[in-house]
Amino acid sequence: MTSSGRDRPILATAVFAVLLAQVLLYPGVPDLVSAVGATTTLDASMWFLAAEFAAFVVCAGLWGAASDSFGKRGPFIAAGALGGAVGYFALALLPEAFSLSFGAVLAIRVFQGAMTIGAFSLAMTMLMDLEGGHGKNMGAAGIAIGLGTAVGAPLGGQLYGVGPLVPLYVAGVLLLCVATLTPLLSDRAPSTAERRVREALATLADQPTLGVPYVFGFIDRFTAGFFALVGTVYFQSEAGFGLDAGTTGMMLGLFFAPFALLQYPFGVLSDRVGRTVPIVVGSALYGLAVVGVGLAPTVTTAGAAMVVVGVIGALMAPATMALVTDLATEEGRGTAMAGFNIFGSLGFLAGIVIGGTVADEMGFFAAFVVAGALETAIALVSIPAFFKFDLGERGEGAVFGR
Template identity: 50%
Template sequence: MTRIVPSRPSNDSSIAVRLASSIAGARSDRGDAETDGDRGAKGIDAETADRDGAARRRLAGVVWLVLVSQVLVYPGVPDIVVALGAPAGVSAGMWFLVAEFAAFVAFAGPWGAASDALGRRGPLVVTGAVGGSLAYLTLAAAPRLGFGFSEALGVRVAGGALTIGAFSLAITMLMDLGGGHGRNMGAAGVAIGLGAALGSVVGGGLADLDPFYPIYASAGVLAAAGLLASTVADRTVTRRIQASETRDGASSPETSSPEVPNPEAPTPETSTPIDEDPGFREVFARIRAVPALLVPFAFGFIDRLTAGFFALVGVYYFQEGAFSLSAFGAGVTLALFFVPFALLQYPMGVLSDRIGRFLPVVVGSVAYGFVIIAVGLAPTYPIAAGAMVLVGVCGALVAPATMALVTDLVGVDERGAAMGLFNVFGSLGFLTGFLVGGTVTEGFDYLTAFLVVGSMEIAIAIALFPAVRRIAARIETPAL
């Protein structure tokens, strides 16, 4: 009888089984590690997004407070200039507003360049806001101090030099955040519009009680802006470190690899070499190298020109021109523009991130010019009020896309100085709006002034239409 002995698996077979098991386990471990890594990355991204969102809200609050402080004064300008010793009329109001914006022009760029050089913006925002508050208190005390109108204008210059630092750098801090340039500039636009809306209504009511009440209120609001700004952490230093690490890693011989052409790489107009300490001169050099930057600067100029026009001529037009409204009534009418301008800027900014900058900038500017003319042609107040609402809608379409173009065209370390230059052009626009509006109104009439300013907005949109189309085609819009 033959005994059958059960066979044992060969060593080769056992090794194969163990090897397969090990490979499967390694794959499982690697899969778990990748899953953990992905989850960790998502957690970090979510945490960063939360921090950016909180910072965005606070910085938008700072911008909002600065705008409230500025616009509180506007509806009462006809009475304020008289209380400061000037003769009544558009001319005195024009110089009262020009004094502040001349300082904006002179100091916006240096504030931005200083923040880029220091690598910090927050303390400068606080300094500008608190200094501007003190300037308003000095202006309110001007008659008691024996100041005439000329000295009061000097105080306005000092206040403007300080306030523009808080305003411009708060917007630049928004630019330093993630989440899309259109989103961040939309948040700035909402803050600007809501601040102007509240300031115009409250300022008009205060001016009807006493010409100096809006000035005292502006001082308090600017002080609050400085306090809020002190609670926001700077992102500039972090961005610089990240940029430096990226540059060092890219140039390291151990980690470098042969360059492979990338067909999707940004064009020279959308990529900016990072300088260790860029400033005002570097950004001017950037403009010479990339003339495309002049396009958003030009639109910023003309858009602010129209805002300056309404701040001066609009106030006098509704109070002393066609409709004889009170300061409060004129403030409410300005709010008809500012409220839609504010509420629509954030969604319009997000829209420009999705569809690009061309349609919002060009089409929006043409429509903006026509509705400005419509305000001057309106035969009755209800029609003029409705046209003011449309002015706000069109302005909301244009403004965030224009500001976002600046961030599209410069590197992270150049944004402070670039935004400073953008605000220089914008402040020049305000100045031009005051001067053109005041001069044309004094020399001709209100209707002619509205026709001139509206036509200027339309003309620049048509003239720069090809340039905007070229830039928009080259800028990669981030998917949201």
Template identity: 30%
Template sequence: MKQSTRALPSLGLRANAAQFTLLVAVNALVGGMVGQQQTVLPLLAHTEFGLNGYTFLFAYVAAFGIAKATSNWFAGTLSDRYGRKPVLLAGWLFAIPVPLMLILAPDWGWVVAANVLLGINQGLTWSTTVIMKIDLVGPAQRGLAMGLNEAAGYGAVAATSLLAGYLAEQYGLRPAPFLLGIAYTALALLLSGLFVRETHPHALLDAGNMAARGASARHGLDANLANGQVFALTSFREPALSSASLAGLVNNLNFGLSWGLFPLLFATSDLSMGQIGLLFALYPGVWGIGQMATGALSDRIGRKHLITTGMLVQATALAIIALGDGFGAWASGTVLLGAGTAMVYPTLLASVGDVAHPSWRGRAVGVYRVWRDLGYAVGAIIGGIVADLMGLHAALWMAATLSAAAALAVAVRMYETHPPHPQPDHAVDTAPMLPHDHTNT
């Protein structure tokens, strides 16, 4: 009996500091896989493949976004069913060919195919590290946990974007920047395979603690839901979950747009590749560092107002970038865009964790990330079409307008999710709509 008691998991950041830190490092490697190509690929498209149409150029971002969004769903569903660690390892296996394909690509089709694999890698690995950290820390420090997770990932995006830009300037667009991806993948497989431990028992402990407190239905939601019910709640029916999904989609629309558009916009002012790399690094850099503060702040003041304010700040930043013409103005805009995103990104994930029951938390996180990461594709496709028809600046104004509209939608529909409290009257009553005898789909 004593041995069994000692083997039980514990919740909390301090109790799980070693595993949490390891997962932070793994997620930094996940972010680095994106950073290796963000500065380089738009320039590679022009110089080596002769691509000029924005819509066609943005196709690789759309391919990445659709693959990542789809993989998020599988990551959540499979991690709830089979555990977190197998999904994490599978995600890193998809990363192995990516840098090699980018180095050897004879045409743009190879680049698009590599980004499909990269999207699968990102969906499986990033979703799983998010779920694992939520499992470990329990309810009290969820915002801090998400802030640290996302800070590591997007800090690595920024640092690797800057390093890849430097390597491209010194040694050419290929192969030097993509050697980073080979190193990141090898290290991640080593850490994930040998040192990361399964965290699903921590989620079961959290669910047991809730039941012991008589809190098995958080925010009025049932503990046992089928896959289709989780999808409907997170996407449309539950006010906080669906508001988070909408805000996440618009947030990543901005990121997807910037991924394909910013290097091209910055190149219109005859900036060096190093300056372009710096400008591109400022956005995820401020985003990454800022999340260490904003995630913890949301644990103290709540989620809703940070999300609303962050979307408005993003709208303002995009307007500044659209009006700017030169390094100084664009640097100010990208810093502000990073600050607004830092307010939103970990807070949205924490709010999903607040509302979703541990028994279907992985699936809820997966569905939220489906909608959020579809923003990459929506931003790339719509941004590319608008840029082709009306110019780069019109695409930025479009994104600014959508960000302001998302802020308004969150302000009107979302309720505060932290600290947990009974669901307000306007929220969905799931009991009559979600019968318990459905089988999983």
């Protein structure tokens, strides 16, 4: 087996573990925020989720720029994973031990997010560094992301049945496991130690074509953030279906399971037919599918709609990530993927904040309509720009097919 063939499953496992740890918390987040001292449900859940993704937005670029500057990925992945584990354990232990305010809990959450994004983003960057086809490598990342979220939702629901803090302990253990994987990897980052962080960050401004996959990454993650908060609270509320945390986890799993299982084949498909068709077709349908969940009159039809959303997401996601790899320079891959994760985190954050605010002020159905409309509107605005960009010789074949 080649070193790329060996490292690909290890890196995919690391991505899987980080996402599994993250998603374990979603099905019972109202119970979790109550256990750490919050006095509200929807508002506190919104801020708890938003705090992590705000840290992702701020810190993803710093991790990517640092790894590009030093020409190393592995040590930064280990540091991020260890710091993330400390953050999860602190969230489980410190609020009760020291009677922390909810504001202090959110500060710990920010630290945990700032460290976790390093492990996540750079593990994906190391996949970008591998040979074997960008669609295949990003398909491996996509299936790891999908499996992490698919397993995390139902498993998290069951763990909440044991206790509201149990998912935090399991998340911390998972991040420790990620740290132990890094010595097994061959670091292929270009040796560019003379580059400065500021020069690495300038990669984003120097390559405006990266804005194309960034916008579509924003769309993709917006829906994930929306369902992490609004979907969870909706499924559990009297206005929705009144489900418990375990059943809510199964409902979220109906989205994440097809999202996981179809990532790799759709990623390989994008290597053959190009990135345009999967991204454009997927984005055109995504918003409509989200509204379909809000319109569903029964648990069964809502579950079927969640499956449809998952299939469409799986069509888009690996092609979008592969497009980042197509367009990035070899020396700037860490920064390019960090930029993608920044936009993705902004999308997730927007899904939480916009969805939570609309649901609180206007009701759940309005929130589904707004989320779907924003998805469709951004897609319609972005699709013409997708074709107008001069993508250059490096990415043209992959983007438009060979």
